Amino acid sequence: xxxxxxxxxxxxxxxxxxxxxxxxxxxxxxxxxxxxxxxxxxxxxxxxxxxxxxxxxxxxxxxxxxxxxxxxxxxxxxxxxxxxxxxxxxxxxxxxxxxxxxxxxxxx
Amino acid sequence: xxxxxxxxxxxxxxxxxxxxxxxxxxxxxxxxxxxxxxxxxxxxxxxxxxxxxxxxxxxxxxxxxxxxxxxxxxxxxxxxxxxxxxxxxxxxxxxxxxxxxxxxxxxxxxxxxxxxxxxxxx
Numbered sequence: 001x002x003x004x005x006x007x008x009x010x011x012x013x014x015x016x017x018x019x020x021x022x023x024x025x026x027x028x029x030x031x032x033x034x035x036x037x038x039x040x041x042x043x044x045x046x047x048x049x050x051x052x053x054x055x056x057x058x059x060x061x062x063x064x065x066x067x068x069x070x071x072x073x074x075x076x077x078x079x080x081x082x083x084x085x086x087x088x089x090x091x092x093x094x095x096x097x098x099x100x101x102x103x104x105x106x107x108x
Numbered sequence: 109x110x111x112x113x114x115x116x117x118x119x120x121x122x123x124x125x126x127x128x129x130x131x132x133x134x135x136x137x138x139x140x141x142x143x144x145x146x147x148x149x150x151x152x153x154x155x156x157x158x159x160x161x162x163x164x165x166x167x168x169x170x171x172x173x174x175x176x177x178x179x180x181x182x183x184x185x186x187x188x189x190x191x192x193x194x195x196x197x198x199x200x201x202x203x204x205x206x207x208x209x210x211x212x213x214x215x216x217x218x219x220x221x222x223x224x225x226x227x228x229x230x
Contacts, residue, residue: 001170035216037153044203044223045145045153050216057218088153092214095167097143099153 002027002091004100012108019076021103023089028069030093036065036074039086039102048087049074079105110134110219112204117224120194130187130204130221138162138182141207141214144189146200147223156202157189160212172198194228201225 003026013019023034032052037045047056049065052072062077076083084107089100116128130142144156157168157178166178177190187204201223209215
């Protein structure tokens with residue numbers, strides 16, 4: 001099983017600032033099959049990024065993903081008020097399709 | 109528009125069974141793999157099971173293997189999760205999610221339902 005570790009656990013930033021979230025895998029993720037999801041309280045997760053760097057339909061271009069192998073990054077170039085939420089990475093290269101523990105982005 | 113709607117959650121005693129359903133609309137259900145994902149109260153996301161578009165392949169998380177069964181009825185555009193021998197640690201919101209891959213190639217989960225709560229308690 002591929003274990004995903006996300007850092008930091010919490011990121012306290014102000015609107016307009018840049019957010020950099022990290023996801024590290026315990027072994028190489030096949031074909032960069034790595035996704036990022038956003039979840040707000042009481043809501044279902046929303047797909048942001050798939051295949052490590054492809055934006056999902058309707059996702060603003062301030063969200064970008066990068067990385068390969070075992071190290072991946074989600075960057076939010078300029079935080080908007082609606083971006084303060086929980087973010088999960090997930091690998092779907094091999095079963096079980098594991099999620100990371102999440103990074104909370106909150107308002108400083 | 110594309111929609112997923114879970115149902116069947118509720119309060120159940122340990123050791124009992126429950127069947128969840130996920131009714132879908134707005135897309136060709138028979139062309140997509142489908143997943144169940146759960147989230148315990150205040151916790152993170154846990155993938156539970158996947159079924160390929162044609163129902164031929166299924167994978168499960170170790171935590172539910174042998175107790176849960178994923179299935180689908182492509183004529184009814186509906187996904188199911190049969191949960192047997194339920195435990196307190198199965199208490200969670202259960203989400204169904206569509207896989208955005210095509211054919212036998214799985215990918216990320218692009219459409220999610222709003223979830224149904226399952227509480228296992230005596």
